[in-house]
Amino acid sequence: LCCSQKDNLKIYKGHMQIESLVYNNGEKIKYYCRMKSDDIALIFTDDGKLYSMNPDILPGGKSNGTNFSFFVNLKNFSKIIGIHQYTKRYKCLLISKYSKGFIYNIDSIPKIQKNGKQLFNLKNDDKLIKVLSPIKEFIASISSLGKLLIFKTKEIPMLNKGSGVFIQKIKNSSISDIKLFDKKDGLQWHVGKNIRKEIDLDYWVGKRAQVGKNKPKRFNKDLKFN
Numbered sequence: 001l002c003c004s005q006k007d008n009l010k011i012y013k014g015h016m017q018i019e020s021l022v023y024n025n026g027e028k029i030k031y032y033c034r035m036k037s038d039d040i041a042l043i044f045t046d047d048g049k050l051y052s053m054n055p056d057i058l059p060g061g062k063s064n065g066t067n068f069s070f071f072v073n074l075k076n077f078s079k080i081i082g083i084h085q086y087t088k089r090y091k092c093l094l095i096s097k098y099s100k101g102f103i104y105n106i107d108s109i110p111k112i113q114k115n116g117k118q119l120f121n122l123k124n125d126d127k128l129i130k131v132l133s134p135i136k137e138f139i140a141s142i143s144s145l146g147k148l149l150i151f152k153t154k155e156i157p158m159l160n161k162g163s164g165v166f167i168q169k170i171k172n173s174s175i176s177d178i179k180l181f182d183k184k185d186g187l188q189w190h191v192g193k194n195i196r197k198e199i200d201l202d203y204w205v206g207k208r209a210q211v212g213k214n215k216p217k218r219f220n221k222d223l224k225f226n
Contacts, residue, residue: 008065040086047078048120082131092133102164136180149212176223
């Protein structure tokens, strides 16, 4: 299942290098998720809602896809910010622009409904920016001011819905990016086509809701991990 930059959805069948695919109209793929036709897709939008869908209703072949708004009742021109496959005991980390977050646990197959389910209660023009799964040992959060904070994921509550807790103190800025990782793997990020890795992370490790410290040298100028 693929989602274009303008939220047009379509399916590609077979084993393909989806990362390099481009729609016939030139749109690049923003998100994709490998799944079977009888699986359920979990689609998250920036207004804090979750929608579920059977991929087999989507167009395929040489089409340019069908806009997400055709299948659901969208409000306020909300945008897709993540597509995941539903599995038993599925958990994901939800993060908002203004540094609120929680871990969402789906304990039963979600109902397919056009109005979606409001998961995240957003305030003051906040919006959901990231949905991450699977859950790992540590969270790395970088603010728009270039402050990096690393803390243990267990400091984040697990909720069925809500406003979450503060992830990082952002001082009139916002969250630029979030990454989940296991300490044994180190913290990795892309710089162009290269991957950099930091193993010695103690300098940036702290507690949830702290400011963090200046980002590592040779970090991306756009303050993104990927």
